Amino acid sequence: MDDEEAPLKNNSNDSTSKSKFSQKELEEMHESMEKSQEIFKKMSKYEKKLMKGIMRGFGNTMILWLISKKRQHGYEIMTKLHESSPYESKMPSASKIYPVLHDLEKHGLIEGSWEYQGKRKVKYYEITEEGKETLSRFRKMAQYARKHKSSIWLEFMRDMAVERDNINKGS
DSSP states (O other): OOTTOOOOOOOTTOGGGSOOSOHHHHHHHHHHHHHHHHHHHHSOHHHHHHHHHHHHHTHHHHHHHHHHHSOEEHHHHHHHHHHHOSSOOOOOOHHHHHHHHHHHHHTTSEEEEEEEETTEEEEEEEEOHHHHHHHHHHHHHHHHHHHHTOOHHHHHHHHHHSOHHHHHTTO
């Protein structure tokens, strides 16, 4: 664990930690996660390596996006990434997450501030205006690619991430 933040247990009384999803949506997400884990278990070692590489490649942008949704600390981000992983995995390590946070902060996309939680000092991160503009530019690039249907990346993402039924229906 990085020495600048220690794990904190979610306080169920904290209004920021309450789910924004209905019970049905939570059940559907859980079912989807279980199916993803089943598929992952059937993959060869090399296929698992490829999948992890794809997910790792989007990591920095996903962390920036997570922080854009809510001000949070590093352990909270690690927990969210772990809980949302489509395959059984151990918690993302501090040695992977904190360098990304420090890099995003160094480049002015997020800003950290120290706060005490009990006796523990925790660094919370929030997105800066530059970070918001960066995500906005990414969205515009994706919209442009979608509008002009000229991007092999967009075709790849649609083929890999969108339900096959939707692709076949022309969505």
